[in-house]
Amino acid sequence: xxxxxxxxxxxxxxxxxxxxxxxxxxxxxxxxxxxxxxxxxxxxxxxxxxxxxxxxxxxxxxxxxxxxxxxxxxxxxxxxxxxxxxxxxxxxxxxxxxxxxxxxxxxxxxxxxxxxxxxxxxxxxxxxxxxxxxxxxxxxxxxxxxxxxxxxxxxxxxxxxxxxxxxxxxxxxxxxxxxxxxxxxxxxxxxxxx
Amino acid sequence: xxxxxxxxxxxxxxxxxxxxxxxxxxxxxxxxxxxxxxxxxxxxxxxxxxxxxxxxxxxxxxxxxxxxxxxxxxxxxxxxxxxxxxxxxxxxxxxxxxxxxxxxxxxxxxxxxxxxxxxxxxxxxxxxxxxxxxxxxxxxxxxxxxxxxxxxxxxxxxxxxxxxxxxxxxxxxxxxxxxxxxxxxxxxxxxxxx
Amino acid sequence: xxxxxxxxxxxxxxxxxxxxxxxxxxxxxxxxxxxxxxxxxxxxxxxxxxxxxxxxxxxxxxxxxxxxxxxxxxxxxxxxxxxxxxxxxxxxxxxxxxxxxxxxxxxxxxxxxxxxxxxxxxxxxxxxxxxxxxxxxxxxxxxxxxxxxxxxxxxxxxxxxxxxxxxxxxxxxxxxxxxxxxxxxxxxxxxxxx
Amino acid sequence: xxxxxxxxxxxxxxxxxxxxxxxxxxxxxxxxxxxxxxxxxxxxxxxxxxxxxxxxxxxxxxxxxxxxxxxxxxxxxxxxxxxxxxxxxxxxxxxxxxxxxxxxxxxxxxxxxxxxxxxxxxxxxxxxxxxxxxxxxxxxxxxxxxxxxxxxxxxxxxxxxxxxxxxxxxxxxxxxxxxxxxxxxxxxxxxxxx
DNA sequence: GATGAATGAGCTTTCATTCAT
DNA sequence: GATGAATGAAAGCTCATTCAT
Numbered sequence: 001x002x003x004x005x006x007x008x009x010x011x012x013x014x015x016x017x018x019x020x021x022x023x024x025x026x027x028x029x030x031x032x033x034x035x036x037x038x039x040x041x042x043x044x045x046x047x048x049x050x051x052x053x054x055x056x057x058x059x060x061x062x063x064x065x066x067x068x069x070x071x072x073x074x075x076x077x078x079x080x081x082x083x084x085x086x087x088x089x090x091x092x093x094x095x096x097x098x099x100x101x102x103x104x105x106x107x108x109x110x111x112x113x114x115x116x117x118x119x120x121x122x123x124x125x126x127x128x129x130x131x132x133x134x135x136x137x138x139x140x141x142x143x144x145x146x147x148x149x150x151x152x153x154x155x156x157x158x159x160x161x162x163x164x165x166x167x168x169x170x171x172x173x174x175x176x177x178x179x180x181x182x183x184x185x186x187x188x189x190x191x192x193x194x
Numbered sequence: 195x196x197x198x199x200x201x202x203x204x205x206x207x208x209x210x211x212x213x214x215x216x217x218x219x220x221x222x223x224x225x226x227x228x229x230x231x232x233x234x235x236x237x238x239x240x241x242x243x244x245x246x247x248x249x250x251x252x253x254x255x256x257x258x259x260x261x262x263x264x265x266x267x268x269x270x271x272x273x274x275x276x277x278x279x280x281x282x283x284x285x286x287x288x289x290x291x292x293x294x295x296x297x298x299x300x301x302x303x304x305x306x307x308x309x310x311x312x313x314x315x316x317x318x319x320x321x322x323x324x325x326x327x328x329x330x331x332x333x334x335x336x337x338x339x340x341x342x343x344x345x346x347x348x349x350x351x352x353x354x355x356x357x358x359x360x361x362x363x364x365x366x367x368x369x370x371x372x373x374x375x376x377x378x379x380x381x382x383x384x385x386x387x388x
Numbered sequence: 389x390x391x392x393x394x395x396x397x398x399x400x401x402x403x404x405x406x407x408x409x410x411x412x413x414x415x416x417x418x419x420x421x422x423x424x425x426x427x428x429x430x431x432x433x434x435x436x437x438x439x440x441x442x443x444x445x446x447x448x449x450x451x452x453x454x455x456x457x458x459x460x461x462x463x464x465x466x467x468x469x470x471x472x473x474x475x476x477x478x479x480x481x482x483x484x485x486x487x488x489x490x491x492x493x494x495x496x497x498x499x500x501x502x503x504x505x506x507x508x509x510x511x512x513x514x515x516x517x518x519x520x521x522x523x524x525x526x527x528x529x530x531x532x533x534x535x536x537x538x539x540x541x542x543x544x545x546x547x548x549x550x551x552x553x554x555x556x557x558x559x560x561x562x563x564x565x566x567x568x569x570x571x572x573x574x575x576x577x578x579x580x581x582x
Numbered sequence: 583x584x585x586x587x588x589x590x591x592x593x594x595x596x597x598x599x600x601x602x603x604x605x606x607x608x609x610x611x612x613x614x615x616x617x618x619x620x621x622x623x624x625x626x627x628x629x630x631x632x633x634x635x636x637x638x639x640x641x642x643x644x645x646x647x648x649x650x651x652x653x654x655x656x657x658x659x660x661x662x663x664x665x666x667x668x669x670x671x672x673x674x675x676x677x678x679x680x681x682x683x684x685x686x687x688x689x690x691x692x693x694x695x696x697x698x699x700x701x702x703x704x705x706x707x708x709x710x711x712x713x714x715x716x717x718x719x720x721x722x723x724x725x726x727x728x729x730x731x732x733x734x735x736x737x738x739x740x741x742x743x744x745x746x747x748x749x750x751x752x753x754x755x756x757x758x759x760x761x762x763x764x765x766x767x768x769x770x771x772x773x774x775x776x
Numbered sequence: 777g778a779t780g781a782a783t784g785a786g787c788t789t790t791c792a793t794t795c796a797t
Numbered sequence: 798g799a800t801g802a803a804t805g806a807a808a809g810c811t812c813a814t815t816c817a818t
Contacts, residue, residue, distance in 0.1 A: 006781090026307050030809060040783045042811080051809065111305050113220055149377055152358065156350070156381055159357025163349040170315070183343055187350055191385035200798095224792060225801095234800040236794075245792060394802090414695050418788060428804045430790080439788065499693050501608055537765055540746065544738070544769055547745025551737040558703070571731050575738055579773035588777095612813060613780095622779040624815075633813060 009047045012037045013058050021100035025108040030054075055112060056119050062101055066094055067126045080138030081189055084157075087134070088188070089181040091161050096177045099169075106162075106169045124158075131157055135192070144192045157188060203241045206231045207252050215294035219302040224248075249306060250313050256295055260288055261320045274332030275383055278351075281328070282382070283375040285355050290371045293363075300356075300363045318352075325351055329386070338386045351382060397435045400425045401446050409488035413496040418442075443500060444507050450489055454482055455514045468526030469577055472545075475522070476576070477569040479549050484565045487557075494550075494557045512546075519545055523580070532580045545576060591629045594619045595640050603682035607690040612636075637691060638701050644683055648676055649708045662720030663771055666739075669716070670770070671763040673743050678759045681751075688744075688751045706740075713739055717774070726774040739770060 015037035020028045030051050034041045048054045070090045074083040095102040109120065131154045138144030164184060168177045209231035214222045224245055228235045242248045264284045268277040289296040303314065325348045332338030358378060362371045403425035408416045418439050422429045436442045458478045462471040483490040497508065519542045526532030552572060556565045597619035602610045612633050616623045630636045652672045656665040677684040691702065713736045720726030746766060750759045 008781090024307065029807090041785095041809085042783055043781080045810065046781070107311075111307060113218065113305055151361075152374065152377055152381060155357040155361060156354040156378075159353035159355075160350045161353070163353025163356065164346065167345075167349060170312075180346060183346055184350075187346060187385045190387075191381045193384075202799095223790090228801095235792090235802095236800055237798085239793070240798070396802095412695065417786090429788090430805060431803055433789065434802070495699070499695060501606065501693055539749075540762060540765055540769060543745040543749055544742040544766075547741035547743070548738045549741070551741025551744070552734065555733075555737055558700075568734060571734055572738075575734060575773045578775075579769045581772075590778095611811090616780095623781095623813090624779055625777085627814070628777070 006047070008037070008039060008043060010061075012039065012044060012047055012054065013061055016054050016058050017062070017098075017100050017104055020108045021103040025111040028108075052112075052116055055109065055116050059105070059109065059116070059119060059123065062098075063105060063123055067123070067130060069094070071130055074134075080134055080141060080143050081193075083134050083137075084188060084192075085181070085185045087130070088161065088185045089178065092165065092177045092181050095165055096173070099173045102165065102169050102173065106166045127158065128154055138192065142194055145194050148192060153192060156191065160184065160188065200241070202231070202233055202237065204255075206233065206238060206241055206248065207255055210248050210252050211256070211294050211298055214302045215297045219305040222302075246306075246310055249303060249310060253299070253303065253314055253317055256292075257299065257317055261318075261324060263288065264321075265324055268328075274328055274335060274337050275387075277328050277331070278382060279375070279379045281324070282355065282379045283372065286359065286371045286375050289359055290367070293367045296359065296363050296367065300360045321352070322348055332386065336388055339388050342386055347386060350385065354378065354382065394435070396425070396427060396431065398449075400427065400432060400435055400442065401449055404442050404446050405450070405486075405488050405492055408496045409491040413499040416496075440500075440504055443497065443504050447493070447497065447504070447507055447511065450486075451493060451511055455511070455518060457482065458515075459518055462522075468522055468529060468531050469581075471522050471525075472576060472580075473569070473573045475518070476549065476573045477566065480553065480565045480569050483553055484561070487561045490553065490557050490561065494554045515546065516542055526580065530582055533582050536580055541580060544579065548572060548576065588629070590619070590621055590625065592643075594621065594626060594629060594636065595643055598636050598640050599644070599682050599686055602690045603685045607693040610690075634694075634698055637694060637698060641687070641691065641702055641705055644680075645687065645705055649706075649712055651676065652709075653712055656716075662716050662723060662725050663775075665716050665719075666770060666774075667763070667767045669712070670743065670767045671760060674747065674759045674763050677747055678755070681755045684747065684751050684755065688748045709740070710736055720774065724776055727776050730774055735774060738773065742766065742770065 012033065016028065016033050019033050019036050023032065030044055031041050033054065034044050037044075044054070048057060070087050073090060074086045077083045077086055095106070109116065132150055135144060135148060135150050135153050139146055139148060161184070164180055165177065168175065168180075206227065210222065210227050213227050213230050217226065224238055225235050227248065228238050231238075238248070242251060264281050267284060268280045271277045271280055289300075304311065306314075326344055329338060329342060329344050329347050333340055333342055355378070358374055359371065362369065362374075400421065404416065404421045407421050407424050411420065418432055419429050421442065422432050425432075432442065436445060458475050461478060462474045465471045465474055483494075497504065520538055523532060523536060523538050523541050527534055527536055549572070552568055553565065556563065556568075594615065598610065598615045601615050601618050605614065612626055613623050615636065616626050619626075626636070630639060652669050655672060656668045659665045659668055677688075692699065694702075714732055717726060717730060717732050717735050721728055721730055743766070746762055747759065750757065750762075
């Protein structure tokens with residue numbers, strides 16, 4: 001069970017994103033996802049352990065690379081300030097690129113509990129580590145305040161970005177999210193700069 | 195229906211906070227809340243329209259005064275910067291003072307359906323207005339950057355405070371939250387200061 | 389939960405006997421039992437933990453007194469042989485008196501597994517104890533063979549009675565079961581008699 | 583369909599016995615039997631009509647010869663009493679020789695639905711005929727009571743043997759079942775003897 | 777003949793809400 | 798006003814069976 005291959009696996013995950021984005025987390029029944037995916041209810045269980053496994057897999061597949069993509073992309077940047085800019089930009093870009101996914105991850109999936117929330121947190125943990133490294137690098141380079149509290153700074157970055165994105169989603173993704181990257185980056189930088 | 199009076203109204207809300215904090219949002223059945231409140235299941239419906247109304251009312255009662263208290267207290271402060279400090283401090287103080295409530299508002303109620311969360315957000319609208327006024331005042335006084343984007347700044351303040359509090363709750367309220375007020379305020383101020 | 393009182397409790401058990409006797413164990417859905425009992429599906433769960441609890445309770449209520457009734461009735465008999473006659477007769481009488489129940493206990497309930505079968509066995513254990521005492525008494529009184537193996541004799545009595553009843557049920561209770569008590573008793577007595 | 587040939591037919595039946603003995607009737611899914619037999623799920627249906635047909639065939643194959651073996655072996659015995667002894671002994675021997683099969687026929691298959699159990703009973707009909715003949719022969723030879731009721735005597739023999747074997751299986755086949763043949767035979771003979 | 781991926785009907789249990797007392 | 802017994806809709810998951818390859 002749970003053999004993660006074949007086109008059906010992806011079909012089902014894509015269907016889940018669409019159904020959750022359209023009908024909401026609590027109205028995303030297995031049968032609705034199956035119908036949207038064009039498979040029988042039982043087929044779901046050939047590819048996923050249970051309903052929660054669909055959601056966890058969705059998150060892993062869709063967000064698993066989220067942080068890694070940012071990490072790889074900022075590696076070539078020279079200063080912590082420039083890395084932060086790229087990170088903010090990519091954060092917004094990735095979510096703006098798939099608005100259904102943004103709805104699902106910013107609003108709907110947060111209604112889940114148990115294992116899924118843990119999974120979400122564990123993926124975000126990598127994000128926090130990345131931010132930590134970035135902040136430390138900035139401090140060591142004398143770019144950022146030497147007495148900056150990493151934990152608070154991290155919470156400021158993540159809290160700000162999350163809040164900006166969530167507001168954008170709640171405003172039905174009507175405006176350009178990426179356009180906020182620069183001003184947000186400027187604000188954060190002013191806060192951190194030595 | 196929905197007659198908001200009598201001691202039972204408050205009994206039920208207090209019971210709901212305790213039950214949700216203890217058992218979690220998804221295990222907070224109406225019957226459990228009724229039992230904790232010492233009333234019959236049916237009595238709940240003499241004071242509330244339905245289960246969602248309990249949660250909305252809980253939020254209104256508990257957080258409604260939250261913003262007002264802050265507003266009144268900062269009225270006497272002279273500068274926007276000082277007002278911001280007080281706001282941050284009071285935000286943390288009020289949540290640290292009632293940790294059950296903090297668990298409920300920061301973690302549990304966010305598992306509720308999207309509709310409820312929209313109503314929760316509308317309650318926070320007053321908070322956003324307060325922050326708006328504060329930011330504008332700072333800009334007019336030349337204390338804050340004149341080209342500060344109020345929306346982004348607001349999201350930075352709210353996002354940061356929310357993230358700081360949520361992390362504190364997830365760490366089981368083990369450390370002193372109010373102690374973070376000063377450093378958080380310093381960070382925010384650096385970002386906004388002209 | 390599982391408050392065993394009120395007329396509904398018995399209504400549901402009686403309905404379960406009728407439904408199982410008529411439709412068989414595997415076609416006795418909770419909803420069918422509820423309908424037959426004239427209550428809503430959910431009402432079942434005010435009186436019983438779960439479906440299995442209905443069946444266990446059915447067995448306890450209906451068969452719990454089975455052995456005790458026999459024990460009380462044979463207490464006044466003088467010889468082991470007479471006690472055996474009464475036991476056989478009452479065994480048959482009690483099952484003939486409620487033919488639906490006989491169908492349920494002889495055929496349908498044996499299709500169950502897990503806890504219910506353990507319960508059935510534990511109730512039968514009392515029967516085995518009663519037979520043991522009866523056999524020992526007969527041996528001590530010199531009426532039964534002194535070298536009679538209690539275990540085998542017990543298995544002969546129980547196996548014979550059970551087989552006779554099961555055959556009667558499978559023949560749709562068409563003939564008089566109690567009429568077999570005397571000849572069965574005579575056969576058993578010949579086997580045991582000193 | 584249901585072409586009963588090829589080595590796979592037997593493979594599947596043997597697999598079914600092992601799976602049912604190990605996992606129990608309710609955990610013996612077709613896919614589990616197929617896996618144990620080393621064939622694909624679909625292959626099962628080239629050899630059997632449906633799942634019930636596997637179980638009936640299992641019973642026919644395994645128990646069909648059961649009675650014939652006894653019949654052939656007792657043909658050479660002279661008296662009904664001696665024939666009965668041999669029958670009892672062989673009944674026990676055959677089941678003790680294949681304990682998995684004993685578990686399946688004495689315990690697990692009895693959890694099957696009533697319909698399957700009726701078919702199982704029809705397979706035992708030959709056994710009943712054999713016992714009938716044996717009893718009649720004993721009566722005609724003046725060895726058994728002339729007024730012995732064949733039906734009851736048959737039920738006593740079958741019920742006793744079945745109960746003895748079932749108890750042995752439930753005690754996990756720990757003791758020597760065949761050792762009970764003699765004392766059981768002695769008991770039965772005393773009951774029937776003229 | 778053999779495969780095994782796909783099917784989809786079917787059922788127990790929970791819990792917000794009602795309403796007769 | 799207060800009660801709490803009764804309601805009944807709703808949904809995740811299993812598994813015997815099929816059929817295209």
